[in-house]
Amino acid sequence: MSTWEHNKVGCILLEKNQAQPFKKGDKRTQKPAWDTDKCTKCALCYLYCPDAAIREKADGLFEADPDYCKGCGICARECWFGAISMVEER
Ligand code: SF4
Ligand code: SF4
Numbered sequence: 001m002s003t004w005e006h007n008k009v010g011c012i013l014l015e016k017n018q019a020q021p022f023k024k025g026d027k028r029t030q031k032p033a034w035d036t037d038k039c040t041k042c043a044l045c046y047l048y049c050p051d052a053a054i055r056e057k058a059d060g061l062f063e064a065d066p067d068y069c070k071g072c073g074i075c076a077r078e079c080w081f082g083a084i085s086m087v088e089e090r
Contacts, residue, residue: 024051028071030086032064038083045075045084 013019032045039061046054046062053068054075064075076084 023067024070025065025067028069028089030071030073031066031069031089032071032073032075032084033087034062035083035085036061038081040081040083042080044078044080048074048078050074 041060041062043056043062046056049064049069050072051068051070053065053070054062055065056062071086071089073086076086
């Protein structure tokens with residue numbers, strides 16, 4: 001009898017850094033823009049980004065890596081302080 005233990009692993013990256021070649025930024029139509037005056041450095045945007053595309057800068061503020069941000073807008077939606085707006089990609 002075949003059980004779940006016999007299924008082959010699929011679509012799972014088991015080693016770290018294996019997703020790095022899959023850059024999604026070139027498909028983006030919008031990108032996040034930060035209003036640094038409103039940012040409280042709570043890091044919710046960093047935690048919620050599904051692509052781990054947000055990084056902390058030396059001053060404690062955050063920015064999106066253009067290579068990996070796909071423009072989904074989740075960071076803007078989750079920021080309680082309205083510090084992120086989605087703007088058109090140019
Ligand atoms: S969620 Fe908003 S307030 Fe919090 S760190 Fe991100 S931009 Fe700043
Ligand atoms: S728009 Fe989406 S992919 Fe880009 S930084 Fe925000 S949450 Fe991450």
